[in-house]
Amino acid sequence: GKRSYRWRRVLLKVSGEALAGDHAQNIDPKVAIVVGGGNIFRGASWAGSSGLDRSSADYIGMLATVMNAIFLQATMESIGIPTRVQTAFRMSEVAEPYIRRRAVRHLEKGRVVIFAAGTGNPFFTTDTAAALRCAEINAEVVLKATNVDGVFDTDPRRNSDARLLDTLTYHEVTSKDLSVMDMTAITLCQENNIPVVVFNLSKPGNISRAIKGERVGTLIGS
Numbered sequence: 220g221k222r223s224y225r226w227r228r229v230l231l232k233v234s235g236e237a238l239a240g241d242h243a244q245n246i247d248p249k250v251a252i253v254v255g256g257g258n259i260f261r262g263a264s265w266a267g268s269s270g271l272d273r274s275s276a277d278y279i280g281m282l283a284t285v286m287n288a289i290f291l292q293a294t295m296e297s298i299g300i301p302t303r304v305q306t307a308f309r310m311s312e313v314a315e316p317y318i319r320r321r322a323v324r325h326l327e328k329g330r331v332v333i334f335a336a337g338t339g340n341p342f343f344t345t346d347t348a349a350a351l352r353c354a355e356i357n358a359e360v361v362l363k364a365t366n367v368d369g370v371f372d373t374d375p376r377r378n379s380d381a382r383l384l385d386t387l388t389y390h391e392v393t394s395k396d397l398s399v400m401d402m403t404a405i406t407l408c409q410e411n412n413i414p415v416v417v418f419n420l421s422k423p424g425n426i427s428r429a430i431k432g433e434r435v436g437t438l439i440g441s
């Protein structure tokens with residue numbers, strides 16, 4: 220394909236499940252990361268099955284993302300990548316609080332900034348946090364790392380003839396109810412003209428390719 224960009228700054232969204240993999244990947248300094256927590260705790264499903272109120276469950280979910288962030292930080296620093304973790308609510312013995320201008324400064328100094336605790340609010344997701352932080356720090360794209368190659372026309376786990384879609388519009392995502400990211404996240408991207416690249420994290424080299432703007436996965440835009 221011809222699709223190729225030179226992103227100056229990117230927001231990489233890594234779900235909890237993707238983090239659980241053991242793939243060595245190169246991560247460039249112009250990168251901020253929003254980390255999920257679904258491998259440990261998902262608020263909505265717990266609230267549904269246990270009767271726990273949704274807000275409490277979501278705060279536990281946000282704390283789960285902090286665990287993943289500390290884990291990711293330690294792992295990245297063990298391979299020589301300088302990082303800072305910033306949390307959406309204060310945990311000042313553990314990490315810096317989120318301060319937008321400070322996050323940008325870290326990026327300018329070549330550090331990878333890991334944003335933890337989502338948006339800090341229940342009823343949101345880390346995908347929405349990714350869209351929000353991307354807009355705030357003036358990153359050019361949300362790179363959504365998943366365990367599938369991108370967005371398909373039908374479920375690839377159920378249909379062997381499912382076709383990988385190269386590009387999609389925001390409207391196609393919302394009107395066809397494609398489960399790419401939740402509505403709040405995708406409409407926030409749409410309103411701020413933030414392209415989203417959905418790609419497979421488990422393929423070696425894919426993070427570098429996505430960061431470099433090489434053709435990978437599915438590109439969502441207007």
Ligand code: UDP
Nearest residue numbers: 235255256257261262277280337338344345
């Ligand atoms: N969460 C939240 N507000 C946010 C981000 C996350 O309440 O802004 C909670 C929510 O309960 C969610 C959990 O944290 O289920 C883990 O995040 P998410 O499901 O987005 O993680 P991922 O699917 O990316 O691993």
